Amino acid sequence: MRIPLLARVHLGALAVLFVLALSACLLVAGLPRAMQASFDEALQRSLAAAPATQADxxxxxxxxxxxxxxxxxxxxxxxxxxxxxxxxxxxxxxxxxxxxxxxxxxxxxxxxxxxxxxxxxxxxxxxxxxxxxxxxxxxxxxxxxxxxxxxxxxxxxxxxxxxxxxxxxxxxxxxxxxxxxxxxxxxxxxxxxxxxxxxxxxxxxxxxxxxxxxxxxxxxxxxxxxxxxxxxxxxxxxxxxxxxxxxxxxxxxxxxxxxxxxxxxxxxxxxxxxxxxxxxxxxxxxxxxxxxxxTGLPKLLDDFRAALSTAQTVMYLVLGGLLAVALGVIVLAVQLLADRMDHTLTLARARGGSLRQVAGTAAALTSLAVAPAAAAGYALSSLVPGPLLPIVHAGPVLVVLTAAGFAAARTAVTHRAPLHERRDDVAATRPSARRITLEVLVVVLALAGAYLLRARGLTQEAGQDPFLLLVPIALTLAAALVTLRCYPYPLRLLVRLTARGRSAVPFLGLTRAARARSASALPVLILLPALGVSVFAAVISDGIAGTQRLASWQSVGAPIKMTSKIEIPEPAIEQVRRAPGVAQVVLAQTAKVQVGYAAERADAIAVDVAQWRRLIEDAPISLPALSGGTSALVSPELRGRGTLEIGWQSRLKLTPQAVIASVPGFYTTGKFVVVPLSAQVRPSVNTLLIKGDASLDELRRLVPSATVESQEAALRAIQDDPLTTTVRWTLVVVTVALASYALVAVVLSLVIGAADRARAVSFLRTLGLSDRQARRLTVLEILPMILLTALVGLGLGLGLPAALGPGVDLSSYAGDVPVGDYTPGLVTPAALAAGLTAVAVLGAYAHIVIGRRRSLGAVLRVGDLS
Structure with a gap:
C-alpha cells in the first residue's frame, strides 16, 4: 500500500499521535535524568555538610x-x-x-x-x-x-x-x-x-x-x-x-x-x-x-540510601503510573487511527491483500508518526541535566514498540477474515466463570497485599520492597475491574426508573451507556490510574508541604528565636523590643540543672508559658497551659516521680502538671522540664522568643552574643534540599501531565465513538429527535462512565497514602518529622472532576454540532430504515 498517501489522508490522527508520543518520550526520558541529577546533588550536599570526622x-x-x-x-x-x-x-x-x-x-x-x-x-x-x-x-x-x-x-x-x-x-x-x-x-x-x-x-x-x-x-x-x-x-x-x-x-x-x-x-x-x-x-x-x-561514611551513606529509597519508591510509583497512562493514551490514539483506516484496510483485504500486508501497513503508518516523535523527545531530553540512565534509552523505544505493536495486533485481529462484519447493537456476552474467578482473585490479592504492607512494614535490606511497588498497581487494577463489573448495575436501575417517565431521552441515553461496548474498558483503564496517581501525587505533595511547615516550627519554637550562651543584658532586651517589626518578646532562661541531690541532670527552660502560647497561637505547634509558680511540664523520662526537686539558681520543688513529648525549638528527647519564669529568684535571661517580621541582621547587631533563628529561614532550608525540591517538583509535573492525559483520553474516547453515536442519533432524528434532545442524549450516554471513573480514581488517589501506610515515609523531606497527615484540600479533586466533566460535556455538544451539519444520507446506508 501507499503509505505516504495514507499519511496525507489521515494527517490529523497522525498529528495527534505525534504530539502524544513526543510528550510521553520527553517526560519518560527527561524526568529520570532530572531526578538522578538531584539525587547526586543531594548526596554531594549531605557529604559536604557532614562533619569531617564523619565523612573523611x-x-x-x-x-x-x-x-x-x-x-x-x-x-x-x-x-x-x-x-x-x-x-x-x-x-x-x-x-x-x-x-x-x-x-x-x-x-x-x-x-x-x-x-x-x-x-x-x-x-x-x-x-x-x-x-x-x-x-x-x-x-x-x-x-x-x-x-x-x-x-x-x-x-x-x-x-x-x-x-x-x-x-x-x-x-x-x-x-x-x-x-x-x-x-x-x-x-x-x-x-x-x-x-x-x-x-x-x-x-x-x-x-x-x-x-x-x-x-x-x-x-x-x-x-x-x-x-x-x-x-x-x-x-x-x-x-x-x-x-x-x-x-x-x-x-x-x-x-x-x-x-x-x-x-x-x-x-x-x-x-x-x-x-x-x-x-x-x-x-x-x-x-x-x-x-x-x-569513618562515619557508611552511616552517612546508609542514611542517604534510606532517604533515597523512599524518594525512588515514590518516584517509581508516579513515573510508572505516568508511563502506563501515556502508553494507554497513545494506544487510544492508535485505535482512533485504526478506526479511520478500517474501510481502506477492509477493501485491501477483500482484494487479496495478505494479513501480513494489512497489519504491516498499520504498523508502518503508526511508526511514521511515533518514531520521529520518540527521536525528538529523546533529543529534547538531552537538554535536561543529569546522567543517562537505562530508562532514558528504554522509554522511547518502549513507546514506539507499544504503539506499532498494538497497531499491528489490532489490525491483524480485526481483519483476520476478509469482509468482516461487526454487530454493535448486540449486548456484551456474559463473562465466563474462569474470568470472574480471576478478577475476584486480583481484588482479593490487592486487598491482602495492602493489609500485609501495613502490618509488616517495609523490608528494604535488599533494595526496593516489591510489595511497595506491586500493591499500588494491584489496587489500581482491582479498582478498574470492580468499576467495569459494577458500572452497568446502577445504570440499569436508573434505566428502569426513567422507563416510567414520559421523556424518551433519559431512557435512551442511559440505556446506551449501560450497553456500552467492551472498547469502553480502555478509557476506564486509562482514567483510573491517571486520576488515582495524580491525586496521590497531589495529596503527597500537600502532606509534605504541611509537615515541612510543622517541622520548621518545631525546630525554632517561635517566629524568631535568639539564644545566647551568656545572659542577655536588660538594655539589649529593651532595644530588641523597640526594634522595627517586633510585635512581642517572651523572655526565657535555659540551663542544665541538677535533679534531686545526685548526679542526675536534666535540661530546663524557665518561661512564661501563657505568653509563649499567645505568641504561637497561629502556629501548628502548641504547649499545655501551666498554672502556678511551682507547677512544671516534664518529659516522659521524669514522669511518675511525684514532687520534683531541681537545683538551679536555688532549690526548686515542682509539681508536675503535665507530661510533654517535646518542647518546640528546644528539646525533643531525654530529660527536660519547663518551669514558670517567676519561679526564678532573679531570672538570667539567655533566650528571647520574638513575634514579628523584624530584620534578623538587625537583631544580631543588637545582641552580638546571640544566635538568631527564624521559622521562615528554617522552612526555606528544608524546602531547598535537593531531594525535597525534586520530589515536590516531580509530583507537580506528574500531576499536571496525568491530568492532561486524562482529559486527552476523554476527548479521544469521544472521537473514537463519534461515528457510532452519529449513526444512532441519525436514526433517532428520522423519528423526530430535536437537536436539543440529541445533545441531552449524547451527554447522558457519556457522562455516567466519566463521572463514575472520576469518582473511583479520586477515591483511589485519596486512599493510596493510607493504604500504603508505613511504605510512604517522607520524613526525610520534611525536616525528619513523619508525614502522617494526608488530608487533602478539595481544590485538586474538585478541579480534576470538574475538568473531566466539562470536557465530556463540551465534547458531546461539539459532536452534536458537527453531526448536525451532516445529512442523513451521509450517515445512514441504504436499507438501514427498511
Whole structure:
C-alpha cells in the first residue's frame, strides 16, 4: 500500500499521535535524568555538610611499645602514600591527593592526667603535620626541642607545648608555666606559647577539636567536670614521644571530595569501604596494635540510601503510573487511527491483500508518526541535566514498540477474515466463570497485599520492597475491574426508573451507556490510574508541604528565636523590643540543672508559658497551659516521680502538671522540664522568643552574643534540599501531565465513538429527535462512565497514602518529622472532576454540532430504515 498517501489522508490522527508520543518520550526520558541529577546533588550536599570526622577516612593505630613508635615525619609520609595507593577504584576519585586539602597526619596522647589534680585535669600532647600552616602564635613562641628535668629523684622529659587561648581561662594555665603529667611514667610540659587557628571554621579542625577547644566531661556519679586539652608539640618533640609510656595514637586523615560522587555509586561505595578497611588491617605488623579504618561514611551513606529509597519508591510509583497512562493514551490514539483506516484496510483485504500486508501497513503508518516523535523527545531530553540512565534509552523505544505493536495486533485481529462484519447493537456476552474467578482473585490479592504492607512494614535490606511497588498497581487494577463489573448495575436501575417517565431521552441515553461496548474498558483503564496517581501525587505533595511547615516550627519554637550562651543584658532586651517589626518578646532562661541531690541532670527552660502560647497561637505547634509558680511540664523520662526537686539558681520543688513529648525549638528527647519564669529568684535571661517580621541582621547587631533563628529561614532550608525540591517538583509535573492525559483520553474516547453515536442519533432524528434532545442524549450516554471513573480514581488517589501506610515515609523531606497527615484540600479533586466533566460535556455538544451539519444520507446506508 501507499503509505505516504495514507499519511496525507489521515494527517490529523497522525498529528495527534505525534504530539502524544513526543510528550510521553520527553517526560519518560527527561524526568529520570532530572531526578538522578538531584539525587547526586543531594548526596554531594549531605557529604559536604557532614562533619569531617564523619565523612573523611581516617587510618589510626595505637602505639603500644617503642617498636611501634614513629619518630619522624618521613615515616608518616611513607604510610600516607601507602594508604592512598591502597584505595579501591571506587573510592580513589573521592579522596583528595596526598598532601593536599585538609589531609594531614597527627600523633596524640589520650587521657594524660596532670599530677596532683585527682584526675580532674588532663593535658595531652599532640603533633600535627601541618600545624605551622594552620595556626598563628599570638603569645610567646612556637614549641621547640624537648629537654629534661628532675622529678622525684628521676630524670623526666620536658615537652615545650603551645595551647589555645581558651585553655588559659578555663584551666587556669599561664605562659611559662610547667605542669607534670602522667601517673607512673612522668613527663613535664612547659607552656611556651598561645595560638589561634587561622580559619577555625575549616573542616580540618573537625578532626582536631580537642586541640582547639577545652573539653568538659561529667563522669558518671560525679558532680564536678573534668577538663581536657590537647597541646601542640614540635617535630623535635615528636621524636621523644613514645607509646611505651603514654596512650599514643597515630592518625592519617584522607579527606573526601564530594563533587565526583554520584548516588548511583552508593552501593559500590559501601563495598569499597569494607574492602579498604580489610586491606588496611592487613598492613599491620603487630597483632596487638592493628591499623584501623575510622569513618562515619557508611552511616552517612546508609542514611542517604534510606532517604533515597523512599524518594525512588515514590518516584517509581508516579513515573510508572505516568508511563502506563501515556502508553494507554497513545494506544487510544492508535485505535482512533485504526478506526479511520478500517474501510481502506477492509477493501485491501477483500482484494487479496495478505494479513501480513494489512497489519504491516498499520504498523508502518503508526511508526511514521511515533518514531520521529520518540527521536525528538529523546533529543529534547538531552537538554535536561543529569546522567543517562537505562530508562532514558528504554522509554522511547518502549513507546514506539507499544504503539506499532498494538497497531499491528489490532489490525491483524480485526481483519483476520476478509469482509468482516461487526454487530454493535448486540449486548456484551456474559463473562465466563474462569474470568470472574480471576478478577475476584486480583481484588482479593490487592486487598491482602495492602493489609500485609501495613502490618509488616517495609523490608528494604535488599533494595526496593516489591510489595511497595506491586500493591499500588494491584489496587489500581482491582479498582478498574470492580468499576467495569459494577458500572452497568446502577445504570440499569436508573434505566428502569426513567422507563416510567414520559421523556424518551433519559431512557435512551442511559440505556446506551449501560450497553456500552467492551472498547469502553480502555478509557476506564486509562482514567483510573491517571486520576488515582495524580491525586496521590497531589495529596503527597500537600502532606509534605504541611509537615515541612510543622517541622520548621518545631525546630525554632517561635517566629524568631535568639539564644545566647551568656545572659542577655536588660538594655539589649529593651532595644530588641523597640526594634522595627517586633510585635512581642517572651523572655526565657535555659540551663542544665541538677535533679534531686545526685548526679542526675536534666535540661530546663524557665518561661512564661501563657505568653509563649499567645505568641504561637497561629502556629501548628502548641504547649499545655501551666498554672502556678511551682507547677512544671516534664518529659516522659521524669514522669511518675511525684514532687520534683531541681537545683538551679536555688532549690526548686515542682509539681508536675503535665507530661510533654517535646518542647518546640528546644528539646525533643531525654530529660527536660519547663518551669514558670517567676519561679526564678532573679531570672538570667539567655533566650528571647520574638513575634514579628523584624530584620534578623538587625537583631544580631543588637545582641552580638546571640544566635538568631527564624521559622521562615528554617522552612526555606528544608524546602531547598535537593531531594525535597525534586520530589515536590516531580509530583507537580506528574500531576499536571496525568491530568492532561486524562482529559486527552476523554476527548479521544469521544472521537473514537463519534461515528457510532452519529449513526444512532441519525436514526433517532428520522423519528423526530430535536437537536436539543440529541445533545441531552449524547451527554447522558457519556457522562455516567466519566463521572463514575472520576469518582473511583479520586477515591483511589485519596486512599493510596493510607493504604500504603508505613511504605510512604517522607520524613526525610520534611525536616525528619513523619508525614502522617494526608488530608487533602478539595481544590485538586474538585478541579480534576470538574475538568473531566466539562470536557465530556463540551465534547458531546461539539459532536452534536458537527453531526448536525451532516445529512442523513451521509450517515445512514441504504436499507438501514427498511
Amino acid at each position: 577516612l581516617a587510618v589510626s593505630v595505637t602505639s603500644l611499645s617503642r617498636e611501634d613508635d614513629l619518630y619522624e615525619r618521613a615515616q608518616f609520609d611513607a604510610r600516607d602514600r601507602r594508604w592512598h595507593a591502597l584505595l579501591p577504584p571506587a573510592l580513589r576519585p573521592m579522596v583528595v591527593p596526598a598532601g593536599t586539602g585538609a589531609g594531614h597526619m597527627s600523633a596524640k596522647t589520650a587521657l594524660t592526667p596532670v599530677a596532683g589534680t585527682g584526675g580532674q585535669t588532663y593535658i595531652n600532647l599532640g603533633w600535627l603535620s601541618d600545624a605551622g600552616q594552620r595556626v598563628d602564635w599570638v603569645q610567646g613562641r612556637a614549641p621547640g626541642k624537648q629537654s629534661t628535668t628532675r622529678y622525684q629523684g628521676a630524670t623526666i622529659p620536658v615537652f615545650e607545648v603551645g595551647v589555645v587561648e581558651e585553655a588559659l581561662t578555663k584551666m587556669n594555665l599561664k605562659v611559662g608555666q610547667t605542669k607534670t603529667i602522667g601517673e607512673s611514667d612522668y613527663a613535664a610540659v612547659r607552656i611556651v606559647g598561645v595560638f589561634k587557628a587561622k580559619n577555625p571554621g575549616d573542616r580540618y579542625w573537625s578532626h582536631n577539636q580537642d586541640i582547639l577547644r577545652v573539653t568538659q566531661l561529667l563522669p558518671p556519679g560525679k558532680l564536678e567536670f573534668e577538663h581536657h586539652i590537647t597541646t601542640l608539640i614540635s617535630d623535635e618533640g615528636l621524636a621523644a614521644l613514645s607509646g611505651d609510656a603514654r596512650n599514643l595514637i597515630y592518625r592519617w586523615i584522607l579527606p573526601l571530595d564530594a563533587r565526583p560522587v554520584s548516588a548511583l555509586d552508593v552501593p559500590g561505595l559501601g563495598v569499597a569501604l569494607t574492602e579498604f578497611g580489610r586491606v588496611v588491617e592487613l598492613q599491620s605488623s603487630n597483632a596487638r596494635s592493628p591499623y584501623r579504618l575510622e
